[in-house]
Each structure stands twice: as structure tokens, then as C-alpha cells.
Amino acid sequence: MTDYNGYIATDTIEGAEDGPLAGKTVAVKDNISTKDVQTTAGSAMLEGYVPPYDATVVERLKDAGATIPGKTNMDEFGMGTTTETSAYGAVENPVAEGRVPGGSSGGSAAVVAAGDADLALGSDTGGSIRCPAAFCGVVGIKPTYGLVSRYGLIAYANSLEQIGPIAPSVEDAAELLAVIAGPDERDGTTRDARDNGTDYEFAAAADGDVDGLSIGVPTELLDGADEAVVETFWDAIDELESQGASYHEVALPSVEHAVEAYYVIAMSEASSNLARFDGVRYGTSGSEATGGSGDERSESAGVSGGEGNWNESFAQAREEGFGEEVKRRVLLGTYALSAGYHDKYYKKAQDARAWVKQDFDEALSEADVLASPTMPVPPMKRGESLSDPLTMYLADANTTPVNLANLPAISVPAGETDDGLPVGLQLVGPAFGEQTIIRAGSALA
Ligand code: GLN
Secondary structure (H helix, E strand, C coil), rough: CCCCEEEEEEECECCCCCCCCCCEEEECCCCCCCCCCCCCCHHHCCCCCCCCCHHHHHHHHCCCCECCCCECCCCHHHCCCCCCCCCCCCCCCCCCCCEEECCCHHHHHHHHHHHCEEEEEEECCCCCCCHHHHHCCEEECCHHHHHHHCEEECCCCCCCCCEEEEECHHHHEEEEEHHECEEEECCCCCCHHHHHHCCCCEEEEEEECCCCCCCEEEECCCCCCCHHHHHHHHHHHHHHCCCCEEEEEEECCHHHHHHHHHHHHHHHHHHHHHHCCCCCCCCCCCCCCCCCCCCHHHCCCCCCCCCCCHHHHHHHHHHHHHHHHHHHHHHHCCCCCCCCCCCHHHHHHHHHHHHHHHHHHHHHCCCEEEEEEECCCCCCEECCCCCHHHHHHHHCCCCCHHHHHHCCCCEEEEEEEECCEEEEEEEEECCCCCHHHHHCCCCCC
16 A cells, blocks of 8 residues: 555455556546455445456456556545545545645545556546546546446445546546447446547547647636636646637536535435445454344344334444534435435435526537536645535536536646645536547647
8 A cells, every 4th residue: 555545455456468558557437346355445345345346347348458547535425625534544635745735535636646557437427537636647538427327336425426437638538438438338327429410539639739729717716716726727727728728707607516516416316325324235244243034033123222222223334434514414315305404405406507507508608618616625624624614525526527517527737836735727518528628628738
């Protein structure tokens, strides 16, 4: 294990002899199932869990000749922005001492930034590929919803998340995306890019040609951002302008509600997805679990307070197996979905989501891509945000709207602050417009 704690485990998985990724190492986030190799999603709940099958993306990596050098550390179940909620210890930022690497795919970004893997896979529910890419000074792509199969991904919030690449350059990220993209009969939400007027020639799109590119800058995503970040952002826009792009301001009034809507939807879906981790169906059972044989189950189901009842053993398994942030979200998500509150929170959040989608459609009818800082702040100091979850949630202001709208986005290094901290530029494109954001991003990295 590396000293910045980027890997949870370093079991090597060899792929086919030839293929587009032959000779390359691709680290895989630990919420993506690998046959016969432990997959924990950063949770003590799944310590020792060995999936009997590969996720579709892992199958595709192997077919493409990649070697998987290990499973990367992450916030527990993908819930976090700093990779400090992992049950396997926090990850340090290998390029910014004393700072977090971003999250939740912090391990994936860190091992690429440190050169301990050529490439990596992350997953992005509300920024978890783009945030760590930005904080570690590398490239990350959150694909259009449905471009990449989620089969074998340990679900956090199904309607929002996508697996995507993290790489040192846009071209490398595009190459990896081409390998994992495309429909999968085992994931009914996947779509064929060819039915959407495009194809999978992502690497060829990384030609750096931004002549005539029209960039929309949503002012709402600059308001409230850190000054040094905004300065670095404008430097990157100036650079694109000097290469022939132009920019104008656009409005996304709904994004003011995006973080709230995102957290209601993500926590609601999480509370439902995580119900299966009860120590019986999935997950380790609590140390003094009292559940036992099927007979006991029928005798004691629903009985509270007695010895040997299932409620108690489920509760104990969940009490011991889940960390604090996961518990917080399961509780809040369950509350938001409960009778009497469903309309007040969940339905409202869905309305906000529709509004966000509409705003993006409108803004993208006047521009080829939308640009903003990926994160409104530079990498936080380690330990800073753990005691203040709300501040941590607000750091997702620029990334979560994109997941609500199901759109593709890339984070490329925009430069550094005067203190030498990496800043990411986020470029958002229309649905299945991966090639447009790849082309634009490749002018910078
Ligand atoms: N930081 C966000 C959250 O905690 C995003 C996580 C993610 O994309 N998996 O939910």
C-alpha cells in the first residue's frame, strides 16, 4: 500500500494479451465489483466480501488488455467529497500536502496523480469523479447518464450515478471511456451513442481544436466561489479564447436549489439501496448478532425487545457496519421518503430536478459547452470538513446540477492558485456530447 493510502488492496488482475489498453494499468474504485477480489465500497460492512462476478466495465477492461493493479480507496459507499469517510482510513492528496484529495473517488485520482496507475475508474453521483480529478490536478469525465453500464457497481443513487475515467490527459481519459462505454443488456438504463447521433470515437475528438467553440459561463456557478479559484478559472478561459474560442454569460437560475434537491434525491435512493446490508442478505453481521436459523426468524420476526429477534440483529449489524456519514444519510433519506413527508421533500426535489434540466437545455441551446470551476474551493485541509457536513455538501454546488440533468462533464486542470493548489475547469456538454467536451478540454490538457 502506498503511503497516501490510495489503494484499499493491491491484488493484481491481469487482462487479455492484446487490446487497446494492453500494457496499461487501470486502477478500479472499490465500489466496482471484481470477480474473486474483495470489493468493499470503503465500508466495514463489506470487509471480506468477494463478488462472484465482474462488473461489465471490469469485463471490458480485461478484454481490452488492461492490468488492474488494485482497488482504490473511497468515501464509504461514495458518500463524501474528501475521501475521509472510508473505513480503511483517509486518503492524502499526493500533490498538495496536508490537503484532501477530493472525493468520493479520491483513491482513484490520487493513484493516477502519484503515477501509481496509468489510469483509473471512478464513479460520479454528484461530482465524485470530477472533484478528486480537480483536487489532484488530473482529468476526470462524468459520462452522460446511460453511456456506461452500472452493472456490478455497488449502488449509491441509481438515477444519478455513472462510472467514468480518471487520467493524466484528456486523450487518455477519452481512450478509457471508449473501452467502457456502450450498451449492456444487463443494465436497462444504458443507451447506444449511435442511436443518439454520435459514436465512440472519443480519443480522436481530443484534437485540441477549439476554433469557433462557443462557451457559456453560468454566472451562478462563479458567485460565492473562492477568489483564487475564480482567478484561475478566468486564466483558463483566456487560454481557450486565445486558441479561437469565445465566451458569453448564461443564466442557470435553478442551480440555487440544486444541492438541496441533489441531497434529498441521493439520500432517498441511498436509504433504499442500503437496506440490503443487514448482515443476512449482505454485509457482516454484528459481533453479538442474535439472528440465527430460519426457525428463529419466523418465531421472532417483528417482535421487539426479545432475545434472538431479527430487528435487533439487523440493527446491530448496521450499527457496527456503517460509518457516521452513511447512517446520517440513511436516516435522512428514510425520513424524506416517509409517508407525510414524501411530497414535502422528495417530490419537491424531483420538481427542482426537472427545472435544472430545463435550464441546462436552454443554456446549451446558446453555447456548445458550459464552463465553470469544477469545485468552488481549493482542496480543503485534511480533517476540516468532517465535523461540518453541511459545508461539505455545499462544496458540491457546481458538480451536482450536472448529475440532476444527466449530462456529460469533464474536469481538466485549469492551473494552480498562488499557493500551488490545483484548480479544475468543468466543461458541461449536451447529452451524448462527450466528443464536444473532450475536444474543448484537450485544448488545455
Ligand atoms: N459529494 C457528493 C456526495 O457526497 C458526491 C458523491 C458522489 O458523486 N458519489 O453525495
